[in-house]
Amino acid sequence: MKKKLGLFNRILYWINLVVAFLLVVCFILPFIPPKSFPTISLLSLAVFPLLILNFSFVIYWLFKLKQKIVISLIVLIIAHFHFGSFFQFSSESKISNSENSLRVLSYNVHLFNAYEENPQPKIVAETFSEILTSQQPDIICIQEFYAENEVDFSAYPYQYIYYRNSERLGHAILSKYPFLNKGSFDFENTGNNALYVDVIKDKDTLRVYNLHLQSLGIASSISSLQEGDKEKFIKRTSNAFKKQQEQAEIIKKHQQASKYPVLLCGDFNNTPFSYVYHNLSDNLKDAFIEKGNGIGTTYLFDSFPTRIDYIMSSEELNVVSFENINTTFSDHYPVSARVEW
Helix, strand or coil: CCCCCCHHHHHHHHHHHHHHHHHHHHCCHHHCCCCCCHHHHHHHHCHHHHHHHHHHHHHHHHHCCHHHHHHHHHHHHHHHHHHCCCCECCCCCCCCCHHHEEEEEEEECHHHHCCCCCCCHHHHHHHHHHHHHHHCCCEEEEEEEECCCCCCCCCCCEEEEEECCCCCEEEEEEECCCEEEEEECCCCCCCCEEEEEEEEECCEEEEEEEEECCCCCCCCCHHHHHHCCHHHHHHHHHHHHHHHHHHHHHHHHHHHCCCCCEEEEEECCCCCCCHHHHHHHCCEEEHHHHHCCECCCCEEECCEEECCEEEEEECCCEEEEEEECCCCCCCECCEEEEEEC
8 A cells, every 4th residue: 555645755855856856957057057047057056955965865765665766866876977976985095106297286375364353464374384394395385475474485495476466475386496487367357366387307397277267246144045036146156256257267278278288276166066167177187086085165155155266287197185174274175286297
């Protein structure tokens, strides 16, 4: 005899259908330019919550009414193959030739907390020094660099620190190895920017990009969104996604013209489910997917984990290791990867 749904479970099942449908809609997000469909693009921020909700429904129906498990289970299986694994299990590869390898660190330092109520520059400097000591990077890509910091970068004699429209606020690429070329993109109508350098190690040259794509300009708490103007939020975020698309297209065109292998690092201000990520990662390896572990959290939105900071490499580079670093003074967590060739 078929078991009837009670009122609560009927309501819950309809919510389940809506949540599953929204996740299905998200399958097209990597292929939809924000300029064409800006509002739909906003769903890229909701993919991870939708995955968790669908998984929760699977668990609930498993113990309550097993036949209702089908919808979310099928959608999650498709999502796994469409987006790739959401949880990585990797081990570090053996470095075959340490001379032909580089470790790069990417970190949005939040202006070294200079504009916080209690900036504590000495603690910030000590924390960053601990990160550098543990990681021993050859190259550091810093987003939101602030000139008046107390971090000791003397181990990195080759520095490209670029301040745009300011004498104190900018971005930086610091290296133990010399630069052949360097430049900035100077995106229009924004405070965000991207830099690149061609790094020479022995007889080899690699191009390193440091990206800080258009910021969303929203507070990192759900309560602030609930209290704010929803219409303004949608408009502001949609415009940010449009600018991200423009910026990503400029960088991608520049990167494709490079005659050197590429490392693409930085804060994309968007998730792995977005059009921007899909565009920039085309023909590149995501170091987290290659050698990461866990869910790769680099930013917390009201304690909700998201991944918006990345290190990517050309196909000809072998990703030996990747690490999400749990130590931070910023609102972002740094990421580190070693590549060899």
